[in-house]
Amino acid sequence: GENVEQHPSTLSVQEGDSAVIKCTYSDSASNYFPWYKQELGKRPQLIIDIRSNVGEKKDQRIAVTLNKTAKHFSLHITETQPEDSAVYFCAASGTNAGKSTFGDGTTLTVKP
């Protein structure tokens, strides 16, 4: 089955700096790569996603890049703010019933 690895497990940045979280996947049939943000005590929520036919997608301060050949994708957050502090999960899903395999998460701390 699919295996998703996510790095780093923790990331601390100063407010205003950029943050990058990287994920690799194993199944070349995966074609959808969402990123979820989970604030402390809350449910995960989708923040951005990318399909396999696209190399990059941007939404304000958040961007995701995908390299299908290397089977990795990354989340980029620019101009970080304290409210960006949360756990971020990447996921990969293919054609099997919309099943998503999640990475282990990255705890991002943005220091004021």
Next chain:
Amino acid sequence: DGGITQSPKYLFRKEGQNVTLSCEQNLNHDAMYWYRQDPGQGLRLIYYSQIVNDFQKGDIAEGYSVSREKKESFPLTVTSAQKNPTAFYLCASSINGNSYNEQFFGPGTRLTVL
């Protein structure tokens, strides 16, 4: 955030007891999922259902059971056969079982075995 609910928020169980976690959605979604979240780990899939009266095992189904008698409901039973049931359980739904669909999560149930 609304549309998918889980109850109870906290649940305590004695060893050897079965317990059922509720998940309800009013989003008219066909697909529903159950995940387990442990500290420092991602979301691991327990069971999923693409349509009423049909469900499949996920990656860690042992010791769990589900039913999908109604589109809106996907209860999860944690049986006494689950060796380490203390965890945070998340239910999710999506429009259908196609891969491109966002999953919407419930608020979760924290289960503690005493």
